Amino acid sequence: MKITDFTGIFSRTSLTIDSIDNPHDDYYVITFDYPEGLTWDPGEHGIFTLPGKKVKGRSFRIFSVASSPSENKLLIATHANEPVSGFKQALFSLSKGDKVNMVGPFGWYKVKDATSPVVLIAAGIGITANRAMIKQLEHDTRRDVFLVYSSSDTHLFKEELDRIALSNPKFRPFYTTGRDQTRETYLKLAENLGNDATYYVAGKPKSVKDISKRLRENNINFTHIVFDYYLGY
Numbered sequence: 379m380k381i382t383d384f385t386g387i388f389s390r391t392s393l394t395i396d397s398i399d400n401p402h403d404d405y406y407v408i409t410f411d412y413p414e415g416l417t418w419d420p421g422e423h424g425i426f427t428l429p430g431k432k433v434k435g436r437s438f439r440i441f442s443v444a445s446s447p448s449e450n451k452l453l454i455a456t457h458a459n460e461p462v463s464g465f466k467q468a469l470f471s472l473s474k475g476d477k478v479n480m481v482g483p484f485g486w487y488k489v490k491d492a493t494s495p496v497v498l499i500a501a502g503i504g505i506t507a508n509r510a511m512i513k514q515l516e517h518d519t520r521r522d523v524f525l526v527y528s529s530s531d532t533h534l535f536k537e538e539l540d541r542i543a544l545s546n547p548k549f550r551p552f553y554t555t556g557r558d559q560t561r562e563t564y565l566k567l568a569e570n571l572g573n574d575a576t577y578y579v580a581g582k583p584k585s586v587k588d589i590s591k592r593l594r595e596n597n598i599n600f601t602h603i604v605f606d607y608y609l610g611y
């Protein structure tokens with residue numbers, strides 16, 4: 379973590395909604411118009427509030443930005459766990475043209491260097507920050523990028539990730555559904571790549587903690603693991 383990872387905390391932006399999509403089950407993808415002049419490192423997150431909306435309960439949520447600035451849009455994605463919170467009910471009721479405020483983006487979860495192999499491990503909705511990093515590395519054919527994406531239900535963005543894998547053979551996604559299959563997949567990568575790679579782990583805190591512990595038990599040095607705990611889940 380560096381001080382520069384937090385400079386974005388001083389940035390406040392009024393975002394304009396372009397669309398709110400509900401592509402699968404309880405998953406929502408919210409697209410904002412590209413905020414002119416704003417940039418961010420893929421993997422960073424922002425603090426979102428809903429101006430002028432009465433929100434039952436906590437009035438803000440943190441979401442990772444799921445897009446890279448090169449896409450000319452700002453995306454977030456979330457899962458509406460039952461019971462759907464007051465914040466998410468208010469968020470999903472918005473429409474095109476409505477405003478959402480964001481502090482950031484900022485954060486430490488980002489690609490650390492230009493050459494070493496990248497192993498992205500997404501626990502469920504942890505795909506959001508990882509999607510942004512995959513879009514950043516989409517055309518990078520110099521190094522291997524692996525994605526281990528675990529979800530017990532839907533693999534959000536799967537079609538798009540498969541398209542990227544077709545056009546860049548250096549990008550290899552693995553979709554897993556259970557804890558054992560997920561563990562087996564990332565530990566196999568750890569065995570093959572060892573400390574030559576950097577491991578990025580994002581998602582629910584319990585899963586991130588467990589994955590990080592297993593990686594360390596399998597000889598991956600702490601300095602080669604970057605975490606993003608989605609606190610609040």
Ligand SMILES: Cc1cc2nc3c(=O)[nH]c(=O)nc-3n(C[C@H](O)[C@H](O)[C@H](O)COP(=O)(O)OP(=O)(O)OC[C@H]3O[C@@H](n4cnc5c(N)ncnc54)[C@H](O)[C@@H]3O)c2cc1C
Nearest residue numbers: 423439440441442455456457459460463506608609610611
């Ligand atoms: C760095 C970072 C990045 C993040 N990125 C993302 C992201 O990209 N996408 C994302 O979706 N989230 C992300 N989060 C988490 C996000 O900020 C929220 O905490 C999360 O989405 C849950 O919010 P919620 O409004 O659904 O649930 P909350 O209202 O905050 O409740 C938390 C949990 O308790 C459960 N709950 C609440 N009330 C009850 C009740 N009465 N009975 C039973 N269960 C209940 C909810 O179902 C939920 O699972 C991130 C967090 C951090 C710190």
